[in-house]
Amino acid sequence: MASDFSPIDFKEALNQEQYDAVTAPEGPALVLAGAGSGKTRTLTYRVAYLLSSGIQPNEILLLTFTNKAAKEMLERVEDLTGIPRHHLWGGTFHSIAQRILRTHGEAIGLKKNYNIIDESEAEDILKSSIAVVDPKFIKTKDNPKPKVIANLISYARNTRTEISDEAADRYPFIEGIGQKVEAFYKHYKKSKLSQQVTDYDDLLELLLVLFKENPEIAAIYQKRFKNILVDEFQDTNQLQSDIVDSFATAHQIMAVGDDAQCIYTWRGANYENIMGFTDRHPNAVIHKIETNYRSTPEILDFSNAILKAQPSGLHFSKELKAVKPSGEPPYFVPVMDTRNQAQFILKRIQGLIDEGFNYSDIAILYRAHYHSMDIQMELSRQNIEYQITSGVRFFEQAHIRDLTAQVRFASNPSDITAFKRFTGLLPRIGPKTSENLHKFTRTYAEKNTLNFCDALRSEVVLKKVPKDAQEEWESLSETIYELNQALETEKPDAIIRLAVDGWYSSFIREIYPNWTDREEDLISLIGFASRFDTIEELLAQLILLASETTERTGEERKHCLRLTTVHQAKGLEFPIVFIIGLADGLFPLKRTIDDGDIEEARRLFYVACTRAQKELYLCYPMLNQQGNNIMRLNPSRFIQEIDPSLFQTLKIAPNRAW
């Protein structure tokens, strides 16, 4: 209990800037916290401060951008105050929305057991919708692909613009594209509702619909959350901003962010949210936190110089002030090519280890995953362990999705998307056959007033299954039926265990040569499931926690070298940072130069550099070879625009040892 904890000495724990923000009186506040200035610290102490001044845990809403951030902050609050983290409402916008919809969704036609689908499933549904609405559309070569349309729709929804306008904007040369995409979307929406599934954007949109149509439900939360805190405010989009507004009707909000670190506009992040905060909350107080505890003055000077190249007027002026002792200016390292780059980095790392650094002190950052290929190869060649926050996430692995699809379906038999996923594993069953089977079973079940999962294992249905699949079908349908029955009585972990031991366990043995690895994953899923009280909550979190990457080896890997994209490195810090591929075409990417947002790429570079505490290496490969053709590359424009006195160029002769 909180009383067991000695009162926190806020004055002692914080600097003046932080203290002012943490103890700010009621009313809207905007905290502009630069990189490394203790943003998380400020936010967690703010929560602790509120709690210590008598606010109840369930009166605080803490909205974060990632699950990781939410977890970290709640843990720190718990350490500080002793209040268990689950007493607080903290999480991503999506997970909070999910939580509320699970309770009140029925008011807008969402059953309690609705399922959340991921991006690829959403694409599949959209694709079938397009095929229904306009069968010729997909076959016409000049038309955008379903994936691109899905992207466009999502962007429009997140920025709260008309889908038809967005489509017409992007494809002015396609006749009537606006109406078409609009029609696709309408069908897609209907399809999801009939399956009782929601995509990511639905969670946010439907929450707003729920609040709008049911003011009495909205009032519950508006009244309850006396304090709303939003992290990474610069990366919120219009949809999220509207959600914040729908909670904070009395301006009881503290937004924390750094406009210089806005790197998600491609996902609809709206710079205006932070820049126009004081307009929407007229009495807002701005707190600037500019003391940087992370980096040497040299690294900070360099980072500040990146921002100086920004066109003026689009940002709050700020300059990070260093308190750390002086170090070496950042190294600019031209290398021949990416292989050479890998060799340089490995040699230098060896040197750093000899100097007494640990592998875990070192991070290698890059713009895109594939930039790290050569480094990865070199690292495994030399048997150096590394931790990579890779593109493939735990939940997205095929076997995890196969298994959860079964549980999902048993829990919500209208989820045809899930049905297609696992039935499609059987021979001679593709999307079409799967759909027909579902339709047939439904009619049969209705006629005989049978439970759907019961009907699935009947003789009549079996006869409709292609011959090659019938044997597997008997075992599969039995498992689905068992799962469905178990939902009533069993806990989530028991249900997952049932699925792991069922049809799928024999199936993976036949399909995958490395089935033992995969079975291990599935078994770890049972452990994960035991953390949840209801199967709905488990299924939701499995999707929403998708970014919780393959961390099962997490514990033993903590001590090793980190490879990560700049985006995923946000919020982290390392004594030694290597940024690789700093050439025009790689960072910024060619695509960004051609038709992207250079300003955002520059902010991304700023984020990358401000991760470094002691030493920063900027590697520039002069040649890039893709396939057979070799191309000359220019140094990244972001380095060229910086005063050369702020960094030192390292000349490495091909054979010179470090």
Added chain:
DNA sequence: AGTCGAGTTCTTTTT
């Protein structure tokens, strides 16, 4: 009509 297999192309960022 729908599924399967071989061959080909191209790699952003995440809830």
Added chain:
DNA sequence: GAACTCGACT
């Protein structure tokens, strides 16, 4: 290495 295309096969 995955995702997509295209032609062959049931």
